[in-house]
Amino acid sequence: xxxxxxxxxxxxxxxxxxxxxxxxxxxxxxxxxxxxxxxxxxxxxxxxxxxxxxxxxxxxxxxxxxxxxxxxxxxxxxxxxxxxxxxxxxxxxxxxxxxxxxxxxxxxxxxxxxxxxxxxxxxxxxxxxxxxxxxxxxxxxxxxxxxxxxxxxxxxxxxxxxxxxxxxxxxxxxxxxxxxxxxxxxxxxxxxxxxxxxxxxxxxxxxxxxxxxxxxxxxxxxxxxxxxxxxxxxxxxxxxxxxxxxxxxxxxxxxxxxxxxxxxxxxxxxxxxxxxxxxxxxxxxxxxxxxxxxxxxxxxxxxxxxxxxxxxxxxxxxxxxxxxxxxxxxxxxxxxxxxxxxxxxxxxxxxxxxxxxxxxxxxxxxxxxxxxxxxxxxxxxxxxxxxxxxxxxxxxxxxxxxxxxxxxxxxxxxxxxxxxxx
Numbered sequence: 001x002x003x004x005x006x007x008x009x010x011x012x013x014x015x016x017x018x019x020x021x022x023x024x025x026x027x028x029x030x031x032x033x034x035x036x037x038x039x040x041x042x043x044x045x046x047x048x049x050x051x052x053x054x055x056x057x058x059x060x061x062x063x064x065x066x067x068x069x070x071x072x073x074x075x076x077x078x079x080x081x082x083x084x085x086x087x088x089x090x091x092x093x094x095x096x097x098x099x100x101x102x103x104x105x106x107x108x109x110x111x112x113x114x115x116x117x118x119x120x121x122x123x124x125x126x127x128x129x130x131x132x133x134x135x136x137x138x139x140x141x142x143x144x145x146x147x148x149x150x151x152x153x154x155x156x157x158x159x160x161x162x163x164x165x166x167x168x169x170x171x172x173x174x175x176x177x178x179x180x181x182x183x184x185x186x187x188x189x190x191x192x193x194x195x196x197x198x199x200x201x202x203x204x205x206x207x208x209x210x211x212x213x214x215x216x217x218x219x220x221x222x223x224x225x226x227x228x229x230x231x232x233x234x235x236x237x238x239x240x241x242x243x244x245x246x247x248x249x250x251x252x253x254x255x256x257x258x259x260x261x262x263x264x265x266x267x268x269x270x271x272x273x274x275x276x277x278x279x280x281x282x283x284x285x286x287x288x289x290x291x292x293x294x295x296x297x298x299x300x301x302x303x304x305x306x307x308x309x310x311x312x313x314x315x316x317x318x319x320x321x322x323x324x325x326x327x328x329x330x331x332x333x334x335x336x337x338x339x340x341x342x343x344x345x346x347x348x349x350x351x352x353x354x355x356x357x358x359x360x361x362x363x364x365x366x367x368x369x370x371x372x373x374x375x376x377x378x379x380x381x382x383x384x385x386x387x388x389x390x391x392x393x394x395x396x397x398x399x400x401x402x403x404x405x406x407x408x409x410x411x412x413x414x415x416x417x418x419x420x421x422x
Contacts, residue, residue, distance in 0.1 A: 008291025010323035021405035028274040033250035041085045044256040051261030061095030064162045068184045071107045077169030078249045080123040103132045106188025137192040144234040153231045154191035164237040170266040175202040175214040181263030182232035208346035242266035247416040275420045283406035285312040287414040289322040294415045299329025304414030309366045311409045311419035318370045330356040337385040
């Protein structure tokens, strides 16, 4: 059998034909987006609140309030639509004056945001009314405790001694299980050493490989997640607002309430919306990152590669379609290739853990577990160093899409599709 596809590639599409004995096309099925965001927000923080009193009963007029928001790397969650609703609610319903409210950008170890970006990520009206502050992981910090795993929890002073509200987007995360929620505290507003101590749990303590206890959609016994949650509990946010969005950035749900319980409910919804049950892994997988901006660089689009890897048999063929017009992403990304010739990547990452380094590490692990072919604008030498097969011409990929009598899974929107073995 054969099927025609128009795969998104940057700002255009690439037509391709997949031939195989069996072709399964898997995509997430999401509900209709919220049509009245203001009313849905009100319900989420009042009568539909999860595990908490309503927001109006948690915040008083005299409180100093910190709203923790995400940085520009999470712009696809469109929190700028929610930020004004929070500010208006705090002011109009809770009676908190604007001067008592600070929006703190959870940049983690990312770069600081510009004034222009403040308006983009929080909305122009919020930027004009209240103070927006970048977290600095190397700046002034406050020690709030040490986790049971020994992580020294140093956080931004603006989340200590104030009423803290977390606003984040819940998505599947490749080693923390899910994004959002407790990640707004660690790594979001934590110190660099705290972040590195936590993220190091993503590596197997007994072998040179990713920690098998960590993975997409995994929280039970996941040391990264459990350590994050323990650190967030030390801050003890008074409320959490969790955004769930579809592939077009339209909000689907806003589970809100207790910072952990409401987030856990959001994780269940993300599984229902983005998870796709498959009976078994396929001989081959064709996965597309979904076009710009999802395929802006390898650092961002690797989420689709990781999702695709969940569906392919060990040693199978994995065809990855991602333009990557901005290369690897962070300047350090391909720099980790220097440790591949002498097989010291694992030890180097343990000595100086970074998220970019870990994503590079995961990509190499995938390339060592499957035959990975990549259609992109990346430097072929960079991909070859990672044990991947580079392609820049769609015509080169065409011959690879004839799989004979094999079973193939096609994922046209890999970033929002998480295969889950029944």
